[in-house]
Amino acid sequence: MIKVAIMGHGTVGSGVYEVFQMNADKIARALGEPVEVKYVLDLRDFSQLSYADKFVKDFTVLENDPEISVVAEVMGGVGAAFEFTKRLLCAGKSVCTSNKELVAMHGEELLAIAREHNVGYMFEASVGGGIPLIRPMLQCLAGNEIVEICGILNGTTNYILTQMIHSGVSFEDALRQAQENGYAEKDPTADVEGHDACRKICILSDIAFGDKFDPEEVECEGITKITLRDVAAADKLGCAIKLIGRAVRCDDGTAYAFVAPHLVPKSNLLASVEDVFNAVMIDGNATGDVMFYGKGAGKLATASAVVADMMDCAFHKDRRRQIFWGDGSQHLLRPLDTFESRWYVRFSGAKSDLEAFLPVDSVTDRGDEVVAVTRRCATAELRRRLALLAEKGTIANAMRML
Numbered sequence: 001m002i003k004v005a006i007m008g009h010g011t012v013g014s015g016v017y018e019v020f021q022m023n024a025d026k027i028a029r030a031l032g033e034p035v036e037v038k039y040v041l042d043l044r045d046f047s048q049l050s051y052a053d054k055f056v057k058d059f060t061v062l063e064n065d066p067e068i069s070v071v072a073e074v075m076g077g078v079g080a081a082f083e084f085t086k087r088l089l090c091a092g093k094s095v096c097t098s099n100k101e102l103v104a105m106h107g108e109e110l111l112a113i114a115r116e117h118n119v120g121y122m123f124e125a126s127v128g129g130g131i132p133l134i135r136p137m138l139q140c141l142a143g144n145e146i147v148e149i150c151g152i153l154n155g156t157t158n159y160i161l162t163q164m165i166h167s168g169v170s171f172e173d174a175l176r177q178a179q180e181n182g183y184a185e186k187d188p189t190a191d192v193e194g195h196d197a198c199r200k201i202c203i204l205s206d207i208a209f210g211d212k213f214d215p216e217e218v219e220c221e222g223i224t225k226i227t228l229r230d231v232a233a234a235d236k237l238g239c240a241i242k243l244i245g246r247a248v249r250c251d252d253g254t255a256y257a258f259v260a261p262h263l264v265p266k267s268n269l270l271a272s273v274e275d276v277f278n279a280v281m282i283d284g285n286a287t288g289d290v291m292f293y294g295k296g297a298g299k300l301a302t303a304s305a306v307v308a309d310m311m312d313c314a315f316h317k318d319r320r321r322q323i324f325w326g327d328g329s330q331h332l333l334r335p336l337d338t339f340e341s342r343w344y345v346r347f348s349g350a351k352s353d354l355e356a357f358l359p360v361d362s363v364t365d366r367g368d369e370v371v372a373v374t375r376r377c378a379t380a381e382l383r384r385r386l387a388l389l390a391e392k393g394t395i396a397n398a399m400r401m402l
């Protein structure tokens with residue numbers, strides 16, 4: 001019997017318990033022995049649950065129990081979760097997590113501790129929820145130099161944008177629905193301001209490029225400025241608006257990484273990724289584009305990835321997976337100033353002013369405002385021109401085009 005524990009009984013934690021019960025036979029067949037969830041660590045009262053006897057409030061119970069070999073950390077945050085993870089790894093227990101904030105901020109340190117103690121620290125659920133993505137990157141794509149990662153990495157914002165695009169639902173109502181469905185973070189600011197997607201593009205970049213990409217240094221813009229007018233203007237241009245996380249490798253081994261809303265042409269597969277679904281396009285220098293698609297958030301989808309990691313750790317307990325990246329000292333993150341894109345600009349002011357200040361490719365005068373698409377332009381140059389244009393009218397929105 002393999003004995004495991006779960007730290008945190010929120011959306012994902014309760015899902016991990018449920019997946020272990022729902023698929024107990026399958027999991028036992030795969031591992032050659034059954035798995036028992038011995039403890040669930042949570043300070044709240046769950047005495048009404050049929051498995052209330054599993055709940056403990058004292059972390060040291062897990063830490064000191066030699067029977068526990070693998071623990072799910074699904075508490076979130078970088079406070080207690082960080083401390084407990086370190087202590088569990090030092091106690092010789094593998095830890096599997098959905099906690100992207102912790103992996104993005106301290107992944108390299110936790111992986112080093114895991115390595116030192118010959119245990120696993122795995123985080124498939126931290127990016128893309130139930131989509132197999134981390135393991136394929138680490139293993140199946142290992143022979144590639146990653147050229148580009150481009151994806152929809154946040155289910156909540158994709159759900160909100162889909163509701164705005166197809167049903168004209170307001171931003172607030174769509175966010176409420178996403179929260180009710182268990183997609184959103186505890187504080188949904190992390191979703192709508194792009195911080196969650198930023199942590200995820202950092203984790204993917206860490207893996208792809210081999211050194212830490214610090215979420216606090218990666219440029220990040222969310223979806224709060226997008227209005228139904230932008231949605232309609234994008235539609236007229238044959239595009240859908242999507243929050244995109246991108247990382248693009250340069251020839252010298254540095255990489256651009258950022259999160260921002262983009263106008264995505266409807267011919268691009270990412271434009272048709274809707275609701276809570278995520279999709280990530282990875283361009284390997286040997287494979288070309290490979291696309292990963294599935295539910296990027298939600299209880300059972302995310303739990304399935306945590307459970308799979310726990311099974312992996314249990315199965316490979318004497319041959320831990322070799323996962324590591326550097327501490328950021330290579331400074332691989334390249335400033336966006338020189339990154340070139342085409343831009344969509346919605347402007348209240350004279351068409352002639354817009355044409356004078358921006359390298360315009362197409363421009364449509366809609367009466368009360370002008371919508372333009374620029375030629376490719378470096379970010380710093382485009383921003384300099386937008387600042388000049390802002391003196392002539394109001395820039396309602398400006399977004400990159402994919």
Ligand code: HSE
Pocket residue numbers: 126128129153154155156157183184185191196296297298
């Ligand atoms: N809040 C996150 C999202 C959960 O909406 O994608 C999954 O990481």
